[in-house]
Amino acid sequence: MAKRIDVSGLNIFYGSFKAVEDVSMTIEPRSVTAFIGPSGCGKSTFLRALNRMHEVLPGARVEGKVAMDGQDLYGSGVDPVQVRREIGMVFQRPNPFPTMSIAENVLAGMRLNNKRMNKKAATEIVERSLRGANLWNEVKDRLERPGSGLSGGQQQRLCIARAIAVEPQVLLMDEPCSALDPISTLAIEDLIAELKEQYTIVIVTHNMQQAARVSDATGFFNLAAQGKPGRLIEMDSTQKIFSNPSEKSTEDYITGRFG
Ligand SMILES: Nc1ncnc2c1ncn2[C@@H]1O[C@H](COP(=O)(O)OP(=O)(O)OP(=O)(O)O)[C@@H](O)[C@H]1O
Numbered sequence: 001m002a003k004r005i006d007v008s009g010l011n012i013f014y015g016s017f018k019a020v021e022d023v024s025m026t027i028e029p030r031s032v033t034a035f036i037g038p039s040g041c042g043k044s045t046f047l048r049a050l051n052r053m054h055e056v057l058p059g060a061r062v063e064g065k066v067a068m069d070g071q072d073l074y075g076s077g078v079d080p081v082q083v084r085r086e087i088g089m090v091f092q093r094p095n096p097f098p099t100m101s102i103a104e105n106v107l108a109g110m111r112l113n114n115k116r117m118n119k120k121a122a123t124e125i126v127e128r129s130l131r132g133a134n135l136w137n138e139v140k141d142r143l144e145r146p147g148s149g150l151s152g153g154q155q156q157r158l159c160i161a162r163a164i165a166v167e168p169q170v171l172l173m174d175e176p177c178s179a180l181d182p183i184s185t186l187a188i189e190d191l192i193a194e195l196k197e198q199y200t201i202v203i204v205t206h207n208m209q210q211a212a213r214v215s216d217a218t219g220f221f222n223l224a225a226q227g228k229p230g231r232l233i234e235m236d237s238t239q240k241i242f243s244n245p246s247e248k249s250t251e252d253y254i255t256g257r258f259g
Pocket residue numbers: 014017019037038039040041042043044045046057230
């Protein structure tokens with residue numbers, strides 16, 4: 001349940017505005033890849049292009065190639081809904097469906113995919129997904145209560161449980177800890193370390209310590225100037241990026257000289 005992603009020559013547009021220019025990279029399976037860079041350099045835009053979420057906005061489009069284990073995700077005949085099932089996403093703010101129970105939240109993605117399941121199968125998926133998200137022990141006695149009754153950190157783990165319930169290949173996380181307190185943040189970071197055994201994980205983070213703690217590879221994005229597109233400046237092992245980056249702008253960014 002983990003696949004490689006190869007991106008080549010990706011340009012990403014909002015109408016006539018080119019937000020991201022000419023990005024090529026390989027994202028390895030069973031590892032965590034972090035994207036860092038100053039605000040507005042296109043990290044989230046690039047992340048959303050990986051599972052074809054970008055194109056849901058009117059006028060938004062991409063040029064170039066994104067392949068998962070060699071399959072062109074933007075090829076003709078590829079169903080974007082299927083792409084989003086295989087490449088799941090967790091957002092900045094925990095967004096459980098507020099009126100649904102904890103169990104129904106876990107199953108929400110399956111229901112959207114019109115998966116038929118009997119009660120026993122549903123019960124198993126709920127338990128497996130909540131265990132996978134390190135939430136089971138905290139909620140097993142209140143599965144029928146609303147998801148909105150959980151703490152922020154628990155809600156984010158519920159969203160991760162919802163994302164893994166459909167058994168994706170890849171998990172995209174857009175600043176998954178930015179709305180969380182430090183303890184919940186550590187719980188999510190521990191969870192990311194466990195999930196990478198099974199999934200390809202890509203995380204956008206503003207927190208450089210977090211990128212250094214959780215990721216195996218790091219990509220640094222930057223803008224040449226305001227109004228210009230964001231570009232991938234450098235991508236390498238996290239250890240190299242944080243100890244001996246090749247580009248001066250990477251070093252300036254990670255040492256806090258800008259951004
Ligand atoms: N829906 C949108 N419509 C038009 N332009 C957008 C839209 N979303 C983002 N942009 C623009 O695309 C560029 C990249 O934005 P994006 O949010 O991807 O950057 P980011 O690096 O993730 O920033 P941050 O770190 O602040 O979240 C910015 O210039 C932004 O204003």
